[in-house]
Amino acid sequence: MTAHFITFEGIEGCGKTTQAKRAEEYLKSLGYPVLRTYEPGATRVGEYIRRILLEKNDNPIPLHPISELLLFSADRTQHLCELILPALEQGITVICDRYIDSTTAYQGGGRGIDLELIHQIHKTATLGIYPTRTYLFDLPVEIGLQRISKRGNTLDRLETENIEFHQRIRDCFLRIAYNNPQRVMIIDANQSEDAIALIIQNDLRELCQK
Numbered sequence: 163m164t165a166h167f168i169t170f171e172g173i174e175g176c177g178k179t180t181q182a183k184r185a186e187e188y189l190k191s192l193g194y195p196v197l198r199t200y201e202p203g204a205t206r207v208g209e210y211i212r213r214i215l216l217e218k219n220d221n222p223i224p225l226h227p228i229s230e231l232l233l234f235s236a237d238r239t240q241h242l243c244e245l246i247l248p249a250l251e252q253g254i255t256v257i258c259d260r261y262i263d264s265t266t267a268y269q270g271g272g273r274g275i276d277l278e279l280i281h282q283i284h285k286t287a288t289l290g291i292y293p294t295r296t297y298l299f300d301l302p303v304e305i306g307l308q309r310i311s312k313r314g315n316t317l318d319r320l321e322t323e324n325i326e327f328h329q330r331i332r333d334c335f336l337r338i339a340y341n342n343p344q345r346v347m348i349i350d351a352n353q354s355e356d357a358i359a360l361i362i363q364n365d366l367r368e369l370c371q372k
């Protein structure tokens with residue numbers, strides 16, 4: 163298997179982290195080396211950036227939407243240089259929990275930043291590295307937010323946004339999928355964990371043969 167760059171995307175509470183872990187276990191059980199990672203915050207610089215962006219605080223740091231976009235993008239470039247690219251170069255498949263589609267959906271769909279500007283920034287921030295497969299976990303926003311609220315933690319700056327904000331994000335994720343059918347597989351996230359894991363395993367098996 164050539165090393166693949168696989169991303170897991172979706173609204174909050176959609177279950178992608180649970181499934182990213184299961185996909186990692188599955189590929190490892192087949193003998194493939196895997197790096198599972200996430201955005202934002204997987205590098206040392208990224209930890210600082212994540213704190214600015216997502217600190218769970220009743221009084222979050224005020225941020226202009228463009229500053230938010232650039233901080234997620236800075237985290238990404240650092241992540242690519244330090245972790246993703248070195249792994250791919252060594253033939254290690256990378257599973258990444260959120261990547262460019264989250265920026266398009268949250269900062270574009272959610273915040274309303276011009277999508278053309280976001281795509282231009284992606285070209286620079288990604289160093290031209292795009293995923294070969296993306297699993298989009300699609301779920302009604304109300305269910306995702308219910309799952310998150312069960313955790314009972316203080317919410318971060320994005321989790322406290324209203325339901326319309328989250329609905330725009332879901333719609334934008336779906337548009338990305340319709341525009342990129344070769345890369346993005348939509349998964350109905352309102353199924354059991356086992357049913358979803360099986361769908362992904364079947365797809366990964368095919369991907370491994372390429």
Ligand code: Z5A
Pocket residue numbers: 172173174175176177178179180181201202216234259260261262264265266268269309310318320321351352353354355358
């Ligand atoms: N963000 C952005 O705006 N722009 C960007 O460019 C990037 C990110 C990269 C990162 O948050 C935030 O940054 C995110 C987008 C924004 N928005 N917010 N807030 P994070 O890293 O803290 O967390 P997250 O990525 O949003 O993930 P999450 O919401 O914590 O969870 P999840 O990955 O979607 O799901 P999960 O942890 O696997 O499951 C959530 C719960 O549901 C958990 O209790 C599970 O046990 C349960 N679960 C899982 N699967 C199922 C099924 N199938 N049925 C029932 N229950 C389930």
